[in-house]
Amino acid sequence: MYDSCDACLRRAFLIAHLAPRIAGLLGHQRRRHGLLGLSEEELIAATAGRHVERALAFLDAFDVASERARLVDVGTVVSCTHSSRYPGLLRDLPDPPAVLFGAGSADVLELLEDEPAVTVVGTRRASPYGTEVAYAIGRGLGAAGVPVVSGLALGIDGTAHRGCLDGGGVPVAVVASGPDVVYPRRHRSLHERVRAEGLVLSELPPGTEPYRWSFPARNRIMAGLARVTLVVEAADPSGSLITAEFAKDLGRCVAAVPGRITSSVARGTNNLLKDGATPISGTEDVLDELFGVGVRRIPEARPDEGPPDPVLRAALAATESHDSVEGVAAAIGLPISQTRAALSRLEVDGYLVRRDLGGWERTAR
Amino acid sequence: MPAPPPESEPAMERTRGSRSLVTLAEDKKSRSAPHPRVAGAHDRGVLAAVATFALEGVRPQEVTVEVDVRQGLPTFTLVGLPDRAIRESRERVRAALLNSGLDFPQKRLTVNLAPAHVRKAGPSFDLAIAVGLLAASGQVPADDLDRYALAGELSLSGELRPVRGALNAALGARRAGYGRLLVPESNAPEAALVEGIEVSAIPTLSRLADLLHGRWTPDPAQPAEPEPCEAHRDGPDLADVRGQEDAKRALEIAAAGGHNLLMVGPPGAGKTMLARRLPGILPPPSFEEALEITQVHSAAGIGNGRLATERPFRAPHHTISAQGLVGGGSRPMPGEITLAHRGVLFLDELPEFARGAVDALREPLEEGRVEITRGQRTLDFPANAIVVAACNRCPCARPPDRCACTSLELARYQRRLSGPLVDRIDLVCQVEAVPAADLVGAPEESRTSSEEIRDRVMAARRRQLARLAGTGAMCNGDMDGRLTRRQVPLDGPLAARLLSIRDRIALSGRGHDRVLRVARTIADLDGRELVAEIDVDEALSYRLDTWQRVGA
Numbered sequence: 001m002y003d004s005c006d007a008c009l010r011r012a013f014l015i016a017h018l019a020p021r022i023a024g025l026l027g028h029q030r031r032r033h034g035l036l037g038l039s040e041e042e043l044i045a046a047t048a049g050r051h052v053e054r055a056l057a058f059l060d061a062f063d064v065a066s067e068r069a070r071l072v073d074v075g076t077v078v079s080c081t082h083s084s085r086y087p088g089l090l091r092d093l094p095d096p097p098a099v100l101f102g103a104g105s106a107d108v109l110e111l112l113e114d115e116p117a118v119t120v121v122g123t124r125r126a127s128p129y130g131t132e133v134a135y136a137i138g139r140g141l142g143a144a145g146v147p148v149v150s151g152l153a154l155g156i157d158g159t160a161h162r163g164c165l166d167g168g169g170v171p172v173a174v175v176a177s178g179p180d181v182v183y184p185r186r187h188r189s190l191h192e193r194v195r196a197e198g199l200v201l202s203e204l205p206p207g208t209e210p211y212r213w214s215f216p217a218r219n220r221i222m223a224g225l226a227r228v229t230l231v232v233e234a235a236d237p238s239g240s241l242i243t244a245e246f247a248k249d250l251g252r253c254v255a256a257v258p259g260r261i262t263s264s265v266a267r268g269t270n271n272l273l274k275d276g277a278t279p280i281s282g283t284e285d286v287l288d289e290l291f292g293v294g295v296r297r298i299p300e301a302r303p304d305e306g307p308p309d310p311v312l313r314a315a316l317a318a319t320e321s322h323d324s325v326e327g328v329a330a331a332i333g334l335p336i337s338q339t340r341a342a343l344s345r346l347e348v349d350g351y352l353v354r355r356d357l358g359g360w361e362r363t364a365r
Numbered sequence: 366m367p368a369p370p371p372e373s374e375p376a377m378e379r380t381r382g383s384r385s386l387v388t389l390a391e392d393k394k395s396r397s398a399p400h401p402r403v404a405g406a407h408d409r410g411v412l413a414a415v416a417t418f419a420l421e422g423v424r425p426q427e428v429t430v431e432v433d434v435r436q437g438l439p440t441f442t443l444v445g446l447p448d449r450a451i452r453e454s455r456e457r458v459r460a461a462l463l464n465s466g467l468d469f470p471q472k473r474l475t476v477n478l479a480p481a482h483v484r485k486a487g488p489s490f491d492l493a494i495a496v497g498l499l500a501a502s503g504q505v506p507a508d509d510l511d512r513y514a515l516a517g518e519l520s521l522s523g524e525l526r527p528v529r530g531a532l533n534a535a536l537g538a539r540r541a542g543y544g545r546l547l548v549p550e551s552n553a554p555e556a557a558l559v560e561g562i563e564v565s566a567i568p569t570l571s572r573l574a575d576l577l578h579g580r581w582t583p584d585p586a587q588p589a590e591p592e593p594c595e596a597h598r599d600g601p602d603l604a605d606v607r608g609q610e611d612a613k614r615a616l617e618i619a620a621a622g623g624h625n626l627l628m629v630g631p632p633g634a635g636k637t638m639l640a641r642r643l644p645g646i647l648p649p650p651s652f653e654e655a656l657e658i659t660q661v662h663s664a665a666g667i668g669n670g671r672l673a674t675e676r677p678f679r680a681p682h683h684t685i686s687a688q689g690l691v692g693g694g695s696r697p698m699p700g701e702i703t704l705a706h707r708g709v710l711f712l713d714e715l716p717e718f719a720r721g722a723v724d725a726l727r728e729p730l731e732e733g734r735v736e737i738t739r740g741q742r743t744l745d746f747p748a749n750a751i752v753v754a755a756c757n758r759c760p761c762a763r764p765p766d767r768c769a770c771t772s773l774e775l776a777r778y779q780r781r782l783s784g785p786l787v788d789r790i791d792l793v794c795q796v797e798a799v800p801a802a803d804l805v806g807a808p809e810e811s812r813t814s815s816e817e818i819r820d821r822v823m824a825a826r827r828r829q830l831a832r833l834a835g836t837g838a839m840c841n842g843d844m845d846g847r848l849t850r851r852q853v854p855l856d857g858p859l860a861a862r863l864l865s866i867r868d869r870i871a872l873s874g875r876g877h878d879r880v881l882r883v884a885r886t887i888a889d890l891d892g893r894e895l896v897a898e899i900d901v902d903e904a905l906s907y908r909l910d911t912w913q914r915v916g917a
Contacts, residue, residue: 129768
């Protein structure tokens with residue numbers, strides 16, 4: 001899908017052209033700086049320094065037609081602020097991205113208009129607790145049909161995407177590079193899955209490498225896309241708190257998962273809660289916040305859905321309350337060997353996911 | 366001083382004729398032999414040759430001790446790459462001879478240890494040097510020396526002290542065709558385990574002189590009694606372990622198929638206790654295996670002089686070096702994997718072991734032996750053991766609900782578990798702490814004893830032996846990928862199912878083979894000739910491949 005006016009496209013490419021200059025100018029400064037809200041001339045004046053000539057030459061030489069042809073060729077989803085498919089919520093930002101470049105399905109942009117989305121963010125150094133919560137909430141939201149927006153980073157972000165995918169939902173990843181650039185590399189396969197089932201979005205054109213400044217910049221887009229911004233685990237200070245701050249400035253709901261007070265990766269979230277963020281203790285809490293109490297629920301697995309074999313059904317039920325093979329074996333009264341075979345069977349048939357070599361997680365069905 | 370007996374020359378001729386194997390040592394001897402003959406009469410020396418055995422790793426290496434005695438200034442020269450301990454044997458031999466009422470010839474003495482190019486170490490040459498001197502100086506008749514092999518260390522008083530590797534020497538002497546082995550008293554029972562060679566226990570050097578003169582005939586040494594079977598009677602028994610039914614099942618499969626096992630669980634859950642009970646459910650070693658075990662232990666100097674009836678259990682600390690684990694050193698010594706030969710090597714806290722040390726296990730795990738090259742020569746140690754490794758779930762080792770490890774720390778910890786060793790681990794099982802309430806007070810339920818499990822294991826092993834005859838593998842755990850796929854044919858639907866599973870749970874090719882191997886063993890335990898779906902399903906649950914947190 002290509003839906004962009006020439007001026008917006010030129011502006012987007014100018015920002016990509018100036019990206020190294022902006023990086024040099026901002027250094028380690030991560031907070032809002034208003035640069036992205038400036039007009040083209042102001043932006044060049046503010047950032048280009050002694051390279052003004054070159055930047056102006058870039059603008060002059062910019063060939064809209066050939067860039068457009070290239071974008072259409074590789075199938076990039078392109079939508080500018082003047083497009084009807086541009087997510088309306090983003091217009092609340094003081095500096096909305098001129099163009100959104102996307103890799104994946106263009107229908108997701110429409111879905112974002114129809115369904116309120118939730119942004120789930122958190123630390124890259126997630127604890128097992130944070131990982132578990134991010135996965136469960138991502139999966140619950142996915143199963144309930146709520147698009148999950150996150151940043152495709154290591155830790156909480158990636159886990160929330162995975163949960164959403166496993167729950168059968170639509171993940172939206174807002175990245176700090178071009179939408180086709182995989183960062184971090186370790187998330188190559190996740191990047192692929194998100195592209196297949198959802199959309200990877202960026203304000204930077206395809207091929208652009210990520211810059212230090214582009215991470216907080218994409219945080220504003222994440223906050224802008226969602227009705228609710230949920231922070232699962234965050235140190236203080238952290239990028240996730242920047243996202244929460246953007247959401248607060250937009251007047252959106254900021255929610256946080258309570259953490260252990262002794263944990264460094266819970267300090268940010270616990271401080272948010274002290275400042276009045278909505279405490280979240282499960283997917284239902286998020287759904288209540290989005291739709292009103294009790295309006296939407298996570299769809300229950302239909303009772304007829306389940307393994308046909310009574311032994312497998314019993315084993316599946318036993319995994320709800322038992323974490324070890326022995327526990328399950330005792331509960332269903334079978335020897336270890338047959339219990340293990342049954343559990344493998346359930347895993348292979350997609351009813352269970354093995355966790356950490358011990359215990360199982362029921363897949364959302 | 367008696368006239369120099371010229372018998373030593375023909376004696377050597379007989380030696381050559383009597384042996385089926387022409388060794389390098391004999392080549393050397395035949396080349397050096399003519400010298401005394403061509404020397405001038407006034408210059409004629411007297412030569413004696415005595416056979417002894419040195420250890421090359423755990424293999425016996427024949428060494429011929431040649432002694433030349435001739436007129437001249439009294440000197441004692443020792444050649445043939447001796448180490449310090451051998452050079453010091455001059456002093457021991459001198460004192461031992463004099464204290465035994467024998468004569469130490471005040472002449473020009475040359476002792477050569479042939480083959481001359483092999484480095485020799487240790488005090489076990491004392492006896493052969495002393496006897497060579499006695500023969501060359503005419504104090505004992507040299508007629509029968511070519512039928513004897515001997516080994517022993519001397520004390521200054523003339524008593525014989527035990528040496529390492531007496532069993533190995535006996536095996537070497539039998540193979541080289543010697544009729545009789547003379548060893549110190551405390552080594553005799555061990556050496557007498559070898560049939561087809563007469564072993565005599567020699568208390569002192571003077572007794573030995575009597576024997577050579579025909580004035581004393583020792584009784585043939587009695588073979589050592591097998592060790593009392595502790596593992597099978599009072600040793601650790603799986604019936605002592607409460608709960609842990611899952612881990613016991615994994616141990617049974619590991620024992621039945623000779624599979625390497627990884628146990629994952631918090632400290633104090635009983636991983637070490639369980640691993641210690643693995644030797645007890647393995648089949649008792651056959652006589653051949655017992656000889657191998659005893660040989661290794663004898664060579665390493667940790668044997669007790671008896672035939673090993675228990676499979677060894679070795680649990681080196683995680684600070685061990687690569688050399689300690691696989692063997693080595695300037696005088697190569699067997700490593701832990703060799704000491705665990707035909708038994709169990711337990712690596713507790715596997716991620717804490719030095720990476721290099723664990724990686725060095727690659728060759729022994731694949732080949733069942735270790736090759737160590739030092740300078741010009743390559744030594745060969747047997748190293749066929751079941752490896753049981755243990756680790757925690759995460760670096761902090763706390764239960765999952767109190768774990769504070771970050772995903773990065775976890776990833777780092779689990780990365781340390783990759784590599785050649787983990788590639789050779791067929792079974793992974795989780796060991797959870799048994800709740801304290803279950804440990805006390807509860808009535809003794811009928812827990813399966815090690816003996817019962819061992820019977821099942823032995824039945825499964827018999828099936829494997831019959832099926833694997835002629836393939837070189839002794840048990841399912843020995844099968845490589847190709848042999849596995851040939852030996853574990855799956856019927857059409859099952860093969861198709863396993864293929865479709867591979868895609869869904871990211872099972873690697875190697876992981877696929879591991880599942881087949883384990884499934885084969887499970888079917889063997891169950892007494893079935895064909896691998897069924899339930900075997901594959903159970904085998905799948907022991908795989909390592911999906912070791913990651915959900916979503917992490």
